[in-house]
Amino acid sequence: MNIMQALSIPFLLGGFFFFLAATIGLLRFPDFYTRLHATGKGDTLAVLLSLIGLSVYEGFSFTAVKILFIAVFMFLAQPTSTHAISRAAMRCGLKPWVKK
Amino acid sequence: MGLFFLVLLCLYRGVFGPGVLNRVAAISAIGTKTLVILLIMGYIYQRVDMFVDISMVYALLNFIGTITVAKYLEMSGEI
Amino acid sequence: MTRLTDDIIIRAVARIMIPFIQLYALYVIMHGHHSPGGGFQGGVILGASFILYLITHGLEEARARMSELKAGIFSASGLLIYSGIGLLCLILGSNFLNYGSLSLILKVIPAQARSLGILGVEIGVGITVMAVMFSIFFDISTGGIIPEDKEIKEENG
Numbered sequence: 025m026n027i028m029q030a031l032s033i034p035f036l037l038g039g040f041f042f043f044l045a046a047t048i049g050l051l052r053f054p055d056f057y058t059r060l061h062a063t064g065k066g067d068t069l070a071v072l073l074s075l076i077g078l079s080v081y082e083g084f085s086f087t088a089v090k091i092l093f094i095a096v097f098m099f100l101a102q103p104t105s106t107h108a109i110s111r112a113a114m115r116c117g118l119k120p121w122v123k124k
Numbered sequence: 125m126g127l128f129f130l131v132l133l134c135l136y137r138g139v140f141g142p143g144v145l146n147r148v149a150a151i152s153a154i155g156t157k158t159l160v161i162l163l164i165m166g167y168i169y170q171r172v173d174m175f176v177d178i179s180m181v182y183a184l185l186n187f188i189g190t191i192t193v194a195k196y197l198e199m200s201g202e203i
Numbered sequence: 204m205t206r207l208t209d210d211i212i213i214r215a216v217a218r219i220m221i222p223f224i225q226l227y228a229l230y231v232i233m234h235g236h237h238s239p240g241g242g243f244q245g246g247v248i249l250g251a252s253f254i255l256y257l258i259t260h261g262l263e264e265a266r267a268r269m270s271e272l273k274a275g276i277f278s279a280s281g282l283l284i285y286s287g288i289g290l291l292c293l294i295l296g297s298n299f300l301n302y303g304s305l306s307l308i309l310k311v312i313p314a315q316a317r318s319l320g321i322l323g324v325e326i327g328v329g330i331t332v333m334a335v336m337f338s339i340f341f342d343i344s345t346g347g348i349i350p351e352d353k354e355i356k357e358e359n360g
Binding site: 070 | 130133134145146148149150152153156157159160163164167172173176177179180183184186187190191194195197198
């Protein structure tokens with residue numbers, strides 16, 4: 025196991041930890057908007073870390089650059105789709121949850 | 125292996141979420157987890173070049189699908 | 204009440220994304236023999252990029268860029284390329300779609316002629332699939348009623 029493969033392990037573990045945190049948030053939060061926070065931010069960071077870890081595992085080849093392209097696309101596209109869903113919910117009149 | 129279990133947990137919210145908007149968010153999260161699972165499967169089977177193209181196409185389709193459903197729900201005017 | 208087509212965040216992000224999506228679709232068409240892809244898959248991704256433009260920028264702007272007339276011409280010309288190559292092989296002496304006989308025109312060895320023939324067929328199929336996808340989505344979203352027809356009907360009756 026050379027140095028490149030050993031360097032990619034913390035990235036992959038961090039990605040898995042953030043996926044776990046985002047899913048637990050999706051299950052346990054009380055309202056729709058808070059769940060959208062959890063999956064929008066947590067999922068984006070987790071995918072970014074996982075893809076960087078996988079591209080470092082590969083070394084300096086053409087496939088690693090392609091995986092980095094996917095990572096950049098995900099970084100731009102996922103917050104936009106979260107924004108689109110929350111805007112649709114706001115227009116339909118869904119009220120946020122207020123702590124009593 | 126652990127990611128597959130997380131996908132099943134997310135599917136629970138997709139089935140039981142009150143209203144359609146919770147389900148849309150859950151499907152987007154499932155799609156993102158599927159992408160990483162596809163890449164890891166590519167590493168297990170030693171054919172990475174093929175699975176990278178497939179996962180990029182799935183990222184595109186997930187993005188376009190979520191925006192389409194959001195626009196339809198906004199125009200129809202109900203949850 | 205502002206709609207999704209007036210939102211500036213989604214419009215700006217889609218405007219950046221669409222050229223790269225189309226470039227990736229061309230890559231998928233060209234590398235059909237070596238990696239997963241080919242004619243039909245690349246055509247679907249090209250059509251999806253046009254659908255993204257239609258969703259985020261509204262109906263009128265999308266029609267200004269590609270009207271129904273242009274979509275019809277594109278689909279017909281893609282089919283013309285596909286069957287034209289097949290008929291060309293038929294004229295030159297072999298069976299239908301036997302690309303080996305293209306080497307009589309292009310002056311290359313038959314193995315290379317087969318590779319070029321398949322590439323041409325894939326491009327034709329990709330163009331047709333893109334035009335048909337855009338046309339179907341456009342017809343579903345307007346319901347077949349164009350605003351110019353509505354004005355003519357109001358003038359008449």
